[in-house]
Amino acid sequence: MPLMEMDSWPMLAKCRGLQDDLFPDGADQKRARTICFGCEVRAECLAEALDNRIEWGVWGGMTERERRRLLRQHSEVRSWRRFLADAVNQSS
Template identity: 65%
Template sequence: MTFVDTEDWTLQAKCRGMQDKLFPHGADQKRARAVCMACAVRSQCLAEALDNRIEWGVWGGMTERERRQLLRQRTDISSWQSVLCGKPKGK
């Protein structure tokens, strides 16, 4: 993924400007996830977190724990961007 591609989807994110609120603890994670549910770039966001093994925060509607579990279950996937967004990583 190029810088321009990353910049494009992040500008469309529903959570834009809310970074601190996307790193909640406990019950507050549910509120953060709710922001993601209606976001137009949810798949790109989740792919970014999974491909780059981002360990903190809510990304694409998934918590750190949920992403770690998914990565453990699906070790066969080398590009989440390809799976979730339909385009090869780096394109």
């Protein structure tokens, strides 16, 4: 399934209405990630955070630290939205 349009995915997010739960401190971030598991728009959410270098909260099932590590490991990626869509298409 291709990634959804940028402005429509938040309406389908499993965390809709739970935003405060996705911005915990420290170790509670790992617990907050469980909200993301099974979410149908997880890739869109993650791409949003990575493309816009969002530093706070849990996005797409990844903590701030995990996203920073991913950005460092793949500094060549210019569009995470495109990168994740290509990965999804290759796996199907």
